[in-house]
Amino acid sequence: MSISELQAGLVSGRWTSVDLIEAYLAKLNQFKHFNAMIFVKDRERLLSEATSLDKERAALLSSQEGNKGSTDALGKLHGIPVIVKDNICTVDMPTTAGALALKDAESGFDAEIVCKLKSAGAIILGKSNLTELANFVDTHHTWGWSCMGGQTMNGISGSAHASGSSSGSACAVALGICSYAIGTETHGSIICPSVQQGIVSIKPSRGLCSNTGIIPISTTFDTAGPMGRTTEDVAVVLETLSNSDEQFSNLDAYSIKGTRAGMALKCISKLGENDSAYVVYNFMKVVGQLHTLGCTPVHEILEDKLLSKRASTSYRPLSAIDDALNESINKDYFYILKSEFKDGLADILAKFHSVPSNVRDLASLIAFNRENPEALNPITKNQEILVESNDTHGISGANYKHLLERVDYISKTITDPIFDDLDFVLTAFIGPDDSTIYNLAILSGSPIVTIPLGKFPDAPSYRTFHGFTNCPGVGFGLILIGKHGDDHKLLCYAKQIEDMLQQF
Numbered sequence: 001m002s003i004s005e006l007q008a009g010l011v012s013g014r015w016t017s018v019d020l021i022e023a024y025l026a027k028l029n030q031f032k033h034f035n036a037m038i039f040v041k042d043r044e045r046l047l048s049e050a051t052s053l054d055k056e057r058a059a060l061l062s063s064q065e066g067n068k069g070s071t072d073a074l075g076k077l078h079g080i081p082v083i084v085k086d087n088i089c090t091v092d093m094p095t096t097a098g099a100l101a102l103k104d105a106e107s108g109f110d111a112e113i114v115c116k117l118k119s120a121g122a123i124i125l126g127k128s129n130l131t132e133l134a135n136f137v138d139t140h141h142t143w144g145w146s147c148m149g150g151q152t153m154n155g156i157s158g159s160a161h162a163s164g165s166s167s168g169s170a171c172a173v174a175l176g177i178c179s180y181a182i183g184t185e186t187h188g189s190i191i192c193p194s195v196q197q198g199i200v201s202i203k204p205s206r207g208l209c210s211n212t213g214i215i216p217i218s219t220t221f222d223t224a225g226p227m228g229r230t231t232e233d234v235a236v237v238l239e240t241l242s243n244s245d246e247q248f249s250n251l252d253a254y255s256i257k258g259t260r261a262g263m264a265l266k267c268i269s270k271l272g273e274n275d276s277a278y279v280v281y282n283f284m285k286v287v288g289q290l291h292t293l294g295c296t297p298v299h300e301i302l303e304d305k306l307l308s309k310r311a312s313t314s315y316r317p318l319s320a321i322d323d324a325l326n327e328s329i330n331k332d333y334f335y336i337l338k339s340e341f342k343d344g345l346a347d348i349l350a351k352f353h354s355v356p357s358n359v360r361d362l363a364s365l366i367a368f369n370r371e372n373p374e375a376l377n378p379i380t381k382n383q384e385i386l387v388e389s390n391d392t393h394g395i396s397g398a399n400y401k402h403l404l405e406r407v408d409y410i411s412k413t414i415t416d417p418i419f420d421d422l423d424f425v426l427t428a429f430i431g432p433d434d435s436t437i438y439n440l441a442i443l444s445g446s447p448i449v450t451i452p453l454g455k456f457p458d459a460p461s462y463r464t465f466h467g468f469t470n471c472p473g474v475g476f477g478l479i480l481i482g483k484h485g486d487d488h489k490l491l492c493y494a495k496q497i498e499d500m501l502q503q504f
Helices: 003-012 017-030 043-067 112-119 167-175 191-196 231-241 274-287 301-308 318-351 362-371 384-390 400-420 436-444 487-501
Strands: 037-040 081-085 123-128 180-185 200-203 223-228 260-263 296-298 424-429 448-455 475-481
Touching: 003 017, 003 043, 003 231, 017 037, 017 043, 017 081, 017 123, 037 167, 043 123, 081 112, 081 167, 112 123, 112 231, 123 167, 167 180, 167 191, 167 223, 180 191, 180 231, 191 200, 191 448, 191 475, 200 231, 200 487, 223 231, 231 448, 231 487, 274 424, 274 448, 274 475, 274 487, 318 362, 318 384, 318 400, 362 384, 400 436, 424 436, 424 487, 436 475, 448 487, 475 487
Parallel strands: 081 123, 081 180, 260 296, 260 424
Antiparallel strands: 037 123, 180 223, 200 223, 200 448, 424 475, 448 475
């Protein structure tokens, strides 16, 4: 059920926030084995919060008399529960990022986006599971697994392929445990689990939402973002989370009619494999219908732009551009992440009210994991990213500023010209290994919206994220990529494509 439908039911008196809490708690119990959650707030406290909001709503409605049915003064999220990822600090629940070393750690404060949710009348139902420390422990860490939460399952297939790192948030939405949830992303952590679990999400433009009070990987590339069942829901939540006064929930503000959309078909790698062929087939069905919306699909243009606009790059196959980008990402981008993670983790843990393990920085976290081997993933039993991050000199390192400037230059040199004569880019999506344009969008801080497109069939040898095979029922989707700051336009375009897909 959508946020607007839930709110309409609250206003009409068909149900109360107490009813919603009871229903969602029942769903949580029903799907407990999916391991979507790390913490669920105490039932009595949830009911107390819901009762208070029900009284507030009733008082407003009774005072309106002739205008009964309007709760604009309360807001669209008033009285509706939400789940937040467990790297987002909450004053009334532990914040662990899934790590055993942070078990029972109390921040003593709410993240800024949690403050915004509470001010809007949302009820924080609990904290979702995630790939531990947002998948920044080791390079082969299991997606959706944390020591505190176990293995999150895919909410639409029931398999272990939940992707990540916002695995539990996506799973909770997919299962109907909540109508919307909050995830965080550095490189794929909102988009990938949303696609593979068949939900809608947006990775907002960099800087649109506050990261204050979130256990970070990167102060430069991190962002929080909403995850929901529909584009409308995601837009409503973004309106609350953002640092902007823009009315994102007005999805009629921009029409897709007259736009030019770049088809990033050649940016889907390994086109000859079964999975890509199947996804591309479904993608091209969408492309074939864009004209009904008045949108012009522009083919082949992206490869030309990627090749001709990149500084000091002669005409080469797209794979050569991939190689150049991969070199930049692997050597520069990840060094930046590791440097910022070292300082960022220490900064936020220093502010925590209580950490029973006394882990307050990366060095003590590494030491804790060595002394407590059960803290590590039972399959990989490794923490090399933590070690490599600790070996940097943080953001004060001699190479940090230079590499940050280099990555920024490379991304802007390639990405910005794409939107000279395109309104947005559209491509099919399985995971970040499968799209060059996606990686460019991450580096440049561009907004990305996901829309479900389909599920993999009951057939062998379908590759999904990171080489998994035999994954029937796992989702794939469309992603729309826009110019930095075009979040509202992108959501409007996504809504119109979403409506078109309903006709298929």
